[in-house]
Amino acid sequence: MASEPPTGHDLHHHGDLDAEPGLIDFAVNVQGDGPPAWLRDRLVLAIDELGRYPGAVLEDRARATVGERHGRPPEQVLPLAGAAEGFALLPALGPRHAVVVHPGFTEPEAALREAGVAVTRVLTDPAHGHRLDPSAVPADADLVVIGNPTNPTGVLHPAASLRELARPGRVLVVDEAFADAVPGEPESLAGDPTVPGLLVLRSLTKTWALAGLRAGYALGDPVLLERLAAPRPHWPVSSLALEAIVACCEPDAVSAGDQRAREMAGNRVSQSAALSAIEGVEVQQGVAPYLLLHLPDGTGELVRARLRERGIAVRRADTFPGLGADHVRVAVRPPETARVLAAALDDALCSLVGASGELASRH
Template sequence: MTFGVVRPDETDADLTALDRHGDVDATAGMVDFAVNVRGETPAWLRDELRHRVDDVARYPSRADELAATTAVAEAHGRPASEILLLAGAAEGFALLPNLRPRRVALVQPSFTEPERVLRSAGIDIDQVVVSEPWGLDTAEIDDAVDMVVLGNPTNPTSVLHPRSAVEALRRPGRIIVVDEAFADVTVGEPESLASSRFDDVIVIRSITKTFALAGLRAGYLLAAAPVVARLAATRPHWALGTLQLAALEMCLGERGHAHAYREAQTVTADRDAMVAALTEAGIEVCGTPAASFVVVRVADGTSVKEHLAQRGVAVRSCANFVGMTPDHLRLAVRDPATVRRLLDAWKDVI
């Protein structure tokens, strides 16, 4: 086994930075529980992308953009005017200041990128921290808030909120932004709002996790046509490259849907087995996980994380998530054999 090395800059302060993500922890050769990307890019998708490599000598075509948009439209039953193709879901958050919200409620704990970009734009933020097990029933949002941002299922808690609970947050003059980057790892996507054509709901989706395309950066946004137009107003021409457009077309097509459904089934089975194994080993699993990751709580979590890294196992600290502590660690769902490697290293650490 190749063991990872704890970098000298891996301090508590670094762990709390908003722009720190799990990829920083998972260096080559480590057993990766830090990054929520699912395995390897499907062979059929790699082959299709290879066929398009020669096309990168030309600018992305209108035909490729139309094909990708059509695939998204057919997948969610929405017109092209309600779709904005993105260079990764994170770009969708970066565009939110274009809507000029006055006061934004961030339902926490949640993905850190919305806070980072909204603060950079000088927008007032309410941190709405929901208590464990992190249901929306404890979310107290002021009526003056004109934008609410939340994840479903939520990163890092893996909680899947009922769509009715998300819809209940709607108010006149308010926009609801739902991060559905992990919705496609829930079998049948029962709580997704992607196909609901509300004028005041924005849904942001990603294809990089389930299809293992993190290095390609591709996703999309769904909203009412006037909202899409405002969000896109400042974007450059050729916002996505040819391979990104091709990937969106393929992942939202029939073959992509079949792959995502199989992955969702695998995630469900592996997560159930992983939770059982962690619990049997005396490790506290927090909440009721529904996505491709789980949160555990352990005393002196930062030290445990560093010692696991020395044994070649990467896990994600939750120190930079509002409402969580360094004693919370996020673990990507992996197959039973890989989980055994985690538990063997964990026993050595404890």
């Protein structure tokens, strides 16, 4: 690992900017086109309650349901308008020196920098599979942010390595937005209240296709959650989002989510194999519902353009610190859809790379 000073990365670029209506979407990591029927029905029924403000009764119900899901008391739960709200609130914790482990989700760094917080980037090493080296994190950091599994590498760091980052006077933020997409949720710290200064952020928008609703939650010590929530306005989480939090954290939903994760894991294996078989394509090994690809040198931008011409959107990855123009991230999709991507990517590279390995075309 090595630290890196800030550069010109667009920290606010996300996959939805790469996806456009009509394209086959490999750019966004939401699973499916919309919530399942049972969840849609729950939300439809909740519409009748929209004439009332989101009250304490519904919020308490959400806290209790999430708490039961993770073996925590309700006071250790904070419902959020998506995990992204949690990242936006991090400056409220008053950090002096924040560390963000990259490549990783960029909104935490963006929020901290825009609030004037000093941020150090710690880059994982691709030669070592982008695994976390806890010793690379500066000892004086009073806030550390890391994803698990990490976006976009898909690497799942051992919980023991994450615990090494915790210490008195430091807030350890673990972004578990995709933890429920890993069968059994191994290495999660969501159910461990013993780690000092731990703040776990969870999203419900990926597995349950609720990106437009914004639903998630934070887990941590009540005093820490109170500090995090201090700048929020009244009623920050809508009634529909609170109902979604309850619905998606009930036992039947957790079981259904784990089954979805197992199906996705199988799809990931087959999609990874198909893409790895394409000459010049390197696939980062991981466990998340997306794959980080390294394309042949100098082909990244051209390949993305060729794929778009074929009606396919992929996520550019050069906006992630530590990655370059020849990296792209692709969501894991069902096999029939993944085969379309593999064929189009193979064709695009064949049209660009000649027998000598040099670019055959620059348009």
